[in-house]
Amino acid sequence: MSTPLAQAETSAPKSSARAKVQAFGGFLTNMVLPNIGAFIAWGIVTALFIPTGWIPNEYMAELVGPTIDYLLPLLLAYTGGRMVGGQRGAVMGSIGAMGLIIGADIPMFLGAMIIGPLGGLLIKKFDSLIEHKIPAGFEMIINNFSIGILGFFLMLLSYTVIGPVIEAANGGVTVAIEALVATGFLPLLSLINEPAKVLFLNNVIDQGIYYPLGLQESVNAGKSIYFTVASNPGPGLGLLLAYTFFGNKIARRTAPGAIVIHFFGGIHELYFPYVLMKPLTILGVIAGGMSGIATFQLFDAGLVAGPSPGSIFAYLALTPRGSFIGIIAGVLVATIVSFIVTSIILKLDRRSDQDDDALNESIEKSKSMKAEGKQAFASEEAAPAKEVSKISFACDAGAGSSALGATTFRKKLSKQNIDGIEVKHYRIEDVPTDSDIIVVHKNLVDRTEMSFKDHEIIAIDNYIGDPKLEDLLDRLKKTNEAS
Template sequence: MSDQIPMQDSTAPKSSIRAKIQAMGGFLTNMVLPNIGAFIAWGLLTALFIESGWLPNEHLAELVGPTITFLLPLLLAYTGGWMVGGRRGAVMGSIGAIGLIIGSDIPMFLGAMLIGPLGGLIIKKFDNLLHNRIPAGFEMIVNNFSIGILGFFLMLLSYTTIGPIIQAANEGVTVAIEALVATGFLPLLSLINEPAKVLFLNNVIDQGIYYPLGLQQSLEVGQSIYFVVASNPGPGLGLLLAYTFFGNKIARRTAPGAIVIHFFGGIHELYFPYVLMKPLTILGVIAGGMAGIATFQLFDAGLVAGPSPGSIFAYLALTPRGNFTGIILGVIAATVVSFIVTSIILRLDRRTEDDEKGLMESIDKSKQMKQEGKQAMGTTAAAGSTSATGPINKIAFACDAGAGSSAMGATTFRKKMQKADVEGIECKHYRIEDIPRDSDIIVVHKNLADRARMSYEDYEIIPIDNYIGDPKLEELLERLKDS
């Protein structure tokens, strides 16, 4: 018992930091995700009507500038304010954002993603301060003037102080990355991108850095390579193909289904568990990512907007005129290199023991690396909460944004319950922060388990490795049959 305590203490800070970074990425994602349609609409405007577009039209091209300068940042700020402070927070965030927009020379996406939640937090704190202290009959005047006055000061602060600081920071990041581009070392970003994706930190990079920079560059030149440096589906496709041909029995059975969902559906989370099964295969996706970026650079290729989800269909839809060769070859190069490197690793790591036993051993190794999850549970048992003792009425599948892997997992599991004649149990998908409190069981990927436990430590949490054919999901199904 004494041997376990120091190990838990030493790993707990890492768990907390990673979970908090994941939560930050999830927050950014949930600001961007509801507005993806507007970003795609702007991307189509750019692809079609600018001077180098498919259907150049000077009159319709006038929509491009105001849309990216005003509409998109305001939507982000409104959504961020709503997430923190509800409708009043959304209004406050938008008021603050207009100060940023007018006071800057660049599209204020980063600023909007900061000022929106800040506005929501300010009005939320104010409302809490005056809760039950407003005299009867004065509610409307206090509510209206509080937003008006606080919003007025936030707008001035944004215009005079916050905006210039964010613009300077944005220019610094832009200069640094452009210097990397100029040296030809842009492919080195894959050393950061691919491991971050596997640890579910990709949203921090994509929504926090690449998308704002990409939109800014796309406004200037009609396309941006920043949209493809982390979202390329090629590295994941190559890895899954390698597992299809050279993986163990379980991997060969599940990888083809994961390929369809990953490459065509754009849910990249499907290949993360395969990397975690054999961590050395991260070299394959890193090499594939580098090959893809180098190819995009060679052909000066990019997209007009961020592909979300990262599906090949989204890639092709957002490819500007003259870029199809470079984009397609970039995806192919990433796939081929990732496939070759991963295949070599898998062939050199062939095991003689039973396939299923080997998979379980790799899962156990992952659990050892996640000892902090056990501490969060207050137990030294295997990761996961103690089983619910009462009847199971609601199962919540959760993920970072609540719209990708969790949606697929919930749909797949519902179908399995139907085939098994398990009725009367609700099974839906949510983002982690929105899981209903009346849920009986929470299912998340094991790399998100710590984050889930931050808010739901007393709930039964089932951490899984794979949304397709995971043994723990099969155990859960058997448990539901017997209940």
């Protein structure tokens, strides 16, 4: 059963559209995320052995080209195909990707992220058409030859048509962004990046555009600024520092913990609720993002691969020789600018104390209403509450804020000696259908309801210390004591 907040948000067409874009971004993320280790391995090889690397080695540097041209696109296509069509889809996606790779003069990351799911969809549709129609004893030959024949045509299509179209489109995007670089307007990308991040759309931009462009540039230059334009942890750090010193009471209590997880753990979702609490603070992170990019440009700094997660440790690990000063300066400047702008906004907002009081009153009122509801429930001698055995925390990629929320809530259950409840984290579309409760950020409710309309969905503002999570804990504690 959905929450009233979920029902309210689903009535808005804009929210529904945003949920679809979020789902698309989540799909891209889950194509890239399982293969991040391979990207980092390639980045280390590049940072060490190319002519401008730490220990130039012509023999070892021969690994760079084939890895970025063949291994990485094939992994993306394989994963994308598997997500749509299982193992057979993975094989089809890989076959199609070979046509792209051989027919292109650039690393086909974008193409692989298209052809992989397309191959998976193709074989999935074919299998559904012939389901229950295969004569006994012919299953293996039909299964094998169907992939062989369909894969043959997909390879030809990708080699002659899809590849050239994607290469031309990629060239257009590259020219447009390179024009921004040449004119010095690259910092303007923060006007798109930062609002998109707060709306959980960052994966669409990062994995769909910046990472492919960055990897292409890294082949020749050994580094790329594109890896930094949306992943800089500085703007979020500055915002959280401002809330630590000038936010309301609740923000001052929670922001320091969010700083550690955001800056060192790389989970940027932790600062999104603070922006949503006071939307005007988006100007602070935009200013921080723009100043960070400008600083990276000034020092000609870049990373050798995409930092995932966007932690300062990942930044430093993927910084090539000669870029350390520029990378550190870019993060530091972004932090300072974001802190100053956000602090001014918070100081000028005279409603801070009122908001704090209102929030505290809201929490108390919520608890009071909850207690009244329990009393009414008891007086009516209603049936006992439904036993909860599985709680699923979900987020965009299933590996960041949801993991943090699940771990924290699991520890709270343990402290209360509440056993028998499974608490795990997932990508929204991968949440088990037998989940009793699904916990998501309120901006992801629409997307969650697309797949889990009949489940109980708890929409939260923050994965740490959210009042609704405390209410859920009280509810489970009460049920546990009654049993």
